[in-house]
Amino acid sequence: MKNFIYSFLLISLIACAPSSSQEVSTEKPKDFNGYWYAGEAEISSYRLEQARYGEIHAGESVLVFVTEPFSKDKQVKLDDWRDQSSDNVSVMKLNMTKKFLTGIYPYSMMMSTFTPVSANIYPDPFKVTTSSQEWCGHTWMQMNLQDEEYRIRGFSYFESEGDLDVLVPNAILEDELWTRIRMNPENLPVGKVDLFPSTFYLRLRHRPHEVRKADAKLVALTSSEYADDAHKMYEITYDDRSLSIYFESTFPHTILGWEESYMSGFGNPEMLTTKAKRINTIKSAYWGKNNNKDREIRKELGLSTQ
Template sequence: MKYIVISTLLISLVACAPSSSQDKPNNHTLAEKPQNFNDYWYAGEAEITSYKLEQARYGKIHSGEAVMIFVTEPFSKSKQVKLDDWRDESADNVSVMKLNMTKKFLTGIYPYSMMMSTFTPISYDQYPDPFKVTTSSQEWCGHTWMQLNLQEKDFRLRGFSYFESEGDVEVAVPNVMLEDELWTRIRFNPENLPTGKIKVLPSTFYLRLRHQEAKPKVAEITKLPVHESEFSTEDHVIYKIEYNDRTLTIYYEPEFPFTILGWEETYLSGFGNPEILTTKAKRINSIKSAYWGKNSNKDREIRKELGLGVE
């Protein structure tokens, strides 16, 4: 029994740990990555960026917080989960960049807590599609869950919800560009970002909040350098994804590590008589941290550095 306990403890200790310099993918190339990519992303730390959030919901704008956590880690291609043994040298071990993106905001008396995770292979010349996306939402009415898994020809979508019309579903979704993967594509090398008219599966956050089916839509995607905006007084880039009913604009720095400065998302919000509103997120701060080891009460001080509330 004690061996089982010890094994469980070891797994829990490394559960959030990222790839280290010893875990760089040696059997998969890192095509078209900046020269300092490995030094930054395989240093045994995650990058945590906090944002001041203004979220459109129920026809109103609600204040809150958003956080993006980017980290590389070893991933099982066959099981589509993080490998317990990060030393696995088999072909099943593929290095991915994981993004955990969270949103927390209040709507009147009750809170929303949302999280989206993407798992995108670092070597996108060999693995051009994300392996997996998961999204959950919790609020006082109930909670929902959506998961996309890459298959040979398409994505397998499973969805669970307390809404009758969105109940337990399992369908195939065409293998198109996922809006949720564009965040990590920016961090790889934005020179490779797609532009033009492209079929895209909209954000899983958006699909959940607007109660829409997971169906690809045609989007016009543009990229434009700017000298100044409300998101930065320094040179940066605007990356815009325009659908016929929604626009997402991402602002990011043009130099490595291509920090995401914020975003705007405009669409109809509310029921009955919806209004066109814009969700907005502005960067507060970014840090590199092995946060999975920062779990004592004294470590709450780090949240102040990020400008986040102490809960």
């Protein structure tokens, strides 16, 4: 019993803790390890203007980036970060959340992407998971890399979507672009690309889970509403959708904001644009800050405390 309790406590303590391994390719800057393997996550808050039901709704978004030890075979976070086997692969994890109200009822959405740090060895994300909750019900989707394909399993309260279990060809995932920017934006794909759309977009637009032909470009900018100094924009366009991500040109390539435009649907043919602009960025071992007094940190991020 004592061993069980000890094991439980150990797992609880490391449940969200970052990786201590340092699998960094030679393409990354020399301060990469010092920033991403310092025992903290990077948390950025954003003021969100979300398009939904033909209108723009105020809300908030958070991007949490952290490195973690990941099992490439089981495709889950390893309980023991000290595992020295070849199964232990360091990944850059992104947890992206969106919270906004549509009239009387709230939306709460979350997407997680697990991208290997050593892209020269493991070029593709291992896994993406996405969930959405609102008063009508909730949905869940998971993508797992299997050889040259992704297995997609999804569960929805919509009859037309139902339970999903399909294979799609390996392609660039729109959801991996955020982690690619943080690790090395110069390696972002440009030109004509095969792209699997954002899982948030697929959920909100009820679109089929298929690879699309997209145009991608990386542009150097000198000013915009997202920053006063030099920065860059990465843009992709396909179907009725475009996404522009604004980020700092220099390491650690903090994401300053984004814009995404598409037809709002549900009988409204108008093209609307979702916008997110950064409020603040902090480094924190947030998994240990779970007491009532720690709510003060949310004020630093400009986030609601209730």
